[in-house]
Amino acid sequence: MARTVAAAIRGALLAGEPRDKVMAARAVARDWRLGRLVFAFDVAMPPAPARPARPELLAPSRMPKRGRGQSPRGRIALFHALAHIEFVAIDLALDMAGRFGAAMGEGFVADFLSVAADEAMHFALLDRHLRALGSHYGELPAHSGLWDAADETRDDVAARLAVVPMVLEARGLDVTPMTLERVRAGGDETGARILERILDDEIRHVRFGANHFAAVALQRGETAGELWKALVSRHFRGGLKPPFNDSARQAAGLSRDLYAALAC
Template sequence: MEFFKETLHALRESDPRKKGDLVEQLYTNLKRKRLRFDHETPIETFETPSYAAIATIVRPRDVPKRKRFDDPEGQGILLHAIAHIEYSAIDLALDSAYRFRHMPFDYYFDWIEVAHDEVRHFRMLDALMERVGVRYGDYPVHTALFDAGRKSADDVLERMTIVPRYLEAGGLDANPKIIRKLENYASTPMIEATIETLKVILEEEVVHVFKGDRWFRYLCARRNLDASVYFDIIERFYPGHERKKGWLNVEARRSAGFTCGELKRMGAQKCE
């Protein structure tokens, strides 16, 4: 079997369960080195995300708002929103492995391993959604992460900057905020299960951002670029980002590879 064709097959699949099975098979075959790499395989572009076949796509502002989390509807909306992030992350990891050629084997292994983790995260959330009578696709979704993948499709350095080091790292800041909100509600089995799931996701997302940081710095070194190019790329893709400074999960970001110099430039008051 050829790696890029198998990765494309998983990337195209819209059914979450089938996609998960394909990623598991791909991960197992890659670990056992059963796949050959043909770097000249044509690279396809995608105009629509794989989930377009099963979910209604709307503008980000039109996605159902997350309000109360102590009733089944509020929990369903929250879980669906997070599950959509995890589904999108599966595809972004697969695309990062599929789209960029002539990288070291460890690069491809890292991103298939990330996709494998994201499948597990999605399945954890899917099980919680089932408890409140929700399935993925029941609520409208936006394409923000897919759009970020399209924007960074031409350059692996831009992809490592935009996706793991910017967007996923932002999740390290957002996740604890959601956990704190949930902890303000009376404890129920559903809320406790959601909190535990979010904690698992947070811990493992640190590793994913670290992998992105690893390949970002590898590419900077290979191109003789200073790591401060990160800020240049982000400003080009997201103008004015440095003026939007909020709370940073400094501990998680440090574990994921960010330097104190970078974090202070992002607005961190303390960093050791």
């Protein structure tokens, strides 16, 4: 009997070790693309994904300051933080597809499994770069709050889309160009090329979120802008902080009128 897409996604979410999760996420996306998985949701998603023993996860308030990333240790801290973001992003994309795919349809599943594969590739590139710098993922502590957005929005696909791709990933569009410039100015051309690749891919990821969110809003008979503002105000506590990368956000389907009203 052919394996279901839900079972494959659940298996990837429960892969804890970084290499295992990367391989599992890429395999699910590949098997879906090649028609090897049945569109069926016969198992539930786990309440939380498996995690490796390291890095140690700390509350945001306990995270050490990492500076601007110019010293060797500063560069390691920067790329470790980025690797952790991408590692958790694998699970965010997998959970999006597995938790809401039955109601949202095959196109939704295809989009977010492709996101999961991209995030797995980003993580692998960053971890390899960390190793070239004399470190590895897990050596430093990491932020524990990234999964909270998923847990907070586990019962509403609109809220999940509003917060994860349209706020958290969109924030990456704002900060990555400045980080890229600092990395390149420090002579790390390999790191800069990795960040360029991530930025290009994240524009597409945010666009997936914005497009599916607009479709949900239409189905609910609400305007996308008003629904997004209401859901972000309810489910996201961090506030939207400028400066914004308006051109990248526009390319991703986010108009300035949408997010400027919530800027703080």
